[in-house]
Amino acid sequence: MQWSSYTTGERIKILRGNDIHQTHLAEMTSLALATIQAAEQDKRLSLSTLMKIADALGVDTSVILGQQAPRRMMYLPDRTMLRNLSQAVHDTAAGMLPEAIEVEDEAGLRGAIDRCWASYWQGQYTEAGSLVVPLLPQAAANLRGQAAGEQGEAWGLLADAYRIAAYVANLMGARDLAYAAIGHAQLAAERSDDELQPALVNSGRAWVYLRDARLGDALKLAEKAAVEIEPRFSRATPEQLTVYGSHINFAAVVASRMKNKELVKDYLSQSNATGARMGGEHRARGTLFGPVTADTQAVGIAVALGQTGKALDLIRGIPDASLNVLTKAARNRFAMDKALAQADAKLYDASLETLEAALINAPVWARHQALPGVIVQKVGRASTTRLRRVSALIGVRSGVDSGYAPTTTKTAL
Structure with a gap:
């Protein structure tokens, strides 16, 4: 209905x-x-x-x-957070800060930013957005308190806060807010003294473009971001390799959506080389990258290209134990890609088993994902017990996604 x-x-x-x-x-x-x-x-x-x-x-x-x-599958706390986040983004950009704001020092702000990213990568998007709401005016107040010519680091912190706001808004479908926040992040990044900051923001904007189906624009920005920070491997730091690897991996994702297999091959080669150079997973600047990340992302890319057999081969080559080094959100995304590959291969029971386990393990994360509904559609209209259970978990009728369909147990908006 x-x-x-x-x-x-x-x-x-x-x-x-x-x-x-x-x-x-x-x-x-x-x-x-x-x-x-x-x-x-x-x-x-x-x-x-x-x-x-x-x-x-x-x-x-x-x-x-x-x-x-x-918005589908959005509960009252989600909606309230987005309204508060929108107010914080727009008011901070307009210089409208709370009168009694408590100014954090830069070390405190950096710790708050790390906590925001930790919540985000655990799939706790409402919590991450709620943490950004006070962070934005605090970062702006910190900037105001810096002497002229000494504001470089403060601008970078403000850019980070806006970037997290953009990521949360983009993932939760608030596209206008995502565009506004990433635009403010870009202005702040250009004034920072952090050489990685502009590329990080460009990559974030490319992700907004990707979710908005602006594939050509997304690819241009993803490529630009990767080129801007391409390190000399012989002297690159783990932080530089982490940021570069995640950027080049994202460029491969965008290229796969455009069905450009040659470009995907080139980017994946660079991604694998970067992961091998690192030797393990590293976390930096709101992202995680390493050889396991490169391998799991390659599965999603193969699925996007329609290379089902290759995707299943890649899945078999990734030991379950190795997934523990990933963030919770990354593990969940890999599970979705695995379930989609199994559905494409008509391994319907296996697909539903994989999907159901992921939904039960991460119900909050799953609420904001479109892929579970796509997988249910691919499995078909078979009236199986597991299909009905999975459909109930994502708030749709079995095999049907024909419009707004509230659940009877809890309102899914």
């Missing part, structure tokens, strides 16, 4: 879900319970009431009115 087909009252009920009762919504909005009940029964809804309910539920008024559908 399409979102616009519900009544306004029904949309309010769906948005509050099973976790928020009418009495709770009345408390959240400072409205009378009778007012909430009247709104949900489509009896009475003033503009003032509409705005208070929308604010409490973390959505625009247009969502409640049915003019815009809510």
